[in-house]
Amino acid sequence: MSDDHKHRARIFLHRGDLIPARSAWEAAVANERAANNQRELSDSLGNLGNTCALMHDFETAERCYREVLGIQRTERNQHAIAHTLVNLGNLHIGVNHPEKARPYYLEALDLLRKLKDDRALGILYNNLALQEAREGQWEQAVTSFKLALDYHRVVGNEEGLAVTYSQLGKCFLDQGDLTNAERCLNNASEHYIKLGNEPAEAAVLRLLATIYETRHDRVSARRCLERTVALDLRYQLSEFQQDSARLAALTDPS
Numbered sequence: 001m002s003d004d005h006k007h008r009a010r011i012f013l014h015r016g017d018l019i020p021a022r023s024a025w026e027a028a029v030a031n032e033r034a035a036n037n038q039r040e041l042s043d044s045l046g047n048l049g050n051t052c053a054l055m056h057d058f059e060t061a062e063r064c065y066r067e068v069l070g071i072q073r074t075e076r077n078q079h080a081i082a083h084t085l086v087n088l089g090n091l092h093i094g095v096n097h098p099e100k101a102r103p104y105y106l107e108a109l110d111l112l113r114k115l116k117d118d119r120a121l122g123i124l125y126n127n128l129a130l131q132e133a134r135e136g137q138w139e140q141a142v143t144s145f146k147l148a149l150d151y152h153r154v155v156g157n158e159e160g161l162a163v164t165y166s167q168l169g170k171c172f173l174d175q176g177d178l179t180n181a182e183r184c185l186n187n188a189s190e191h192y193i194k195l196g197n198e199p200a201e202a203a204v205l206r207l208l209a210t211i212y213e214t215r216h217d218r219v220s221a222r223r224c225l226e227r228t229v230a231l232d233l234r235y236q237l238s239e240f241q242q243d244s245a246r247l248a249a250l251t252d253p254s
Contacts, residue, residue: 002031006044013051022051042071042080049087058095065091082111086124098131105131122151122160126167133171141171162191166204178211185211202231206239209246222250 009024025048032041049064065088072080089104105128112121129144145168152160169184185208192201205224212221225247232240 002028002035002037002040002044005031006047009047009051018051018055022048022055025051038071039075042068042075045071046084046087053087053091053094056094058091062088062091078111079115079117082108082115082117082120085111086120086127090127093127093131098134101131102128118151118154119157119160122148122155122157122164124148125151126160126164129164129171130167133167133174138171138175142168145171158191158195159197162188162195162197162200165191166200166207169204170207173207173211178214182208182211198231199235199237202228202235202237202239205231206243213246213250218250222247225250 005024005028009021009028012018012021012024025044028044029041029048032044045064045068049061049068052058052061052064065084069081069084069088072084085104085108089101089108092098092101092104105124108124109121109128112124125144125148129141129148132138132141132144145164148164149161149168151157152164165184165188169181169188172178172181172184185204189201189204189208192198192204205228209221209224209228212218212224225243228243229240229247231237232243
C-alpha cells in the first residue's frame with residue numbers, strides 16, 4: 001500500500017500537481033509509521049519535506065527534515081545526514097534567515113569532505129557563496145564560488161560550471177569589477193551554449209550587455225541584446241519588452 005502511495009506521489013510531482021503529491025506522501029508516511037519501517041519512513045518524510053518546501057510550507061518542511069535527520073543520525077547514515085543538513089540550510093535561505101542556514105551548511109561540508117562527495121561539495125560551496133554575496137562578504141563569496149568551480153570540474157558538472165560562472169560573474173559585477181565579471185560571464189555563456197540552455201544563455205547576455213553599456217561599448221552591448229531579443233521571441237520570455245527597449249536605445253543614433 002505504501003509503495004502505491006509513493007508511486008502516485010512521484011507521478012503527481014512529475015506533473016507539477018503538488019497538492020495531491022503531498023497527500024500521497026502523507027499517506028505513505030502514515031503507513032510507514034504504522035509499520036515502524038524507519039528507513040522507508042525517512043525516505044518518505046524527506047520527499048514530503050521537499051514537496052512542502054515547493055509549496056512554501058516551510059514550517060512543515062522543516063519539521064519533516066528534522067525528523068528525517070533524527071532517524072539518519074540513529075542509523076549513522078553520514079551521506080544522508082549531509083544531504084538533509086543541506087536541505088535544512090536551503091530552507092532557512094528560502095525564508096530569509098541565512099544566519100540559521102550557515103551552521104547546517106558547515107556541518108554538511110565537514111561530512112561531505114570526509115565522504116569525498118565532490119559533486120555535492122560543488123553545489124554546497126555554490127550555496128555558501130550565494131549566502132556570502134547576499135551579505136556583502138565579497139571576498140569570502142569569491143573564494144567559495146572558486147571552490148565550487150574546482151569541484152564541478154573534478155566531476156565534469158557542466159550545468160554546475162555554467163551556473164557558478166554566471167553567479168560569480170554577477171558577484172564581480174555587483175562589486176564593479178567589470179573585467180572579471182566579463183571573463184566569468186563569457187565562460188558561463190559558453191557552457192550554456194554547450195548545454196543547449198538558451199534561456200539561461202539569454203540571462204547571461206543581459207548581464208554582459210550591462211557591462212558593455214557601462215563601458216559605453218555600444219557595439220558589443222547591441223550584439224548581446226540582439227541575440228537576447230531573438231531568444232526572448234523564440235522562448236516567449238517575459239523580459240522581451242525590457243530587452244527590446246534596451247536594444248532600441250542602443251540602436252537610436254541620437
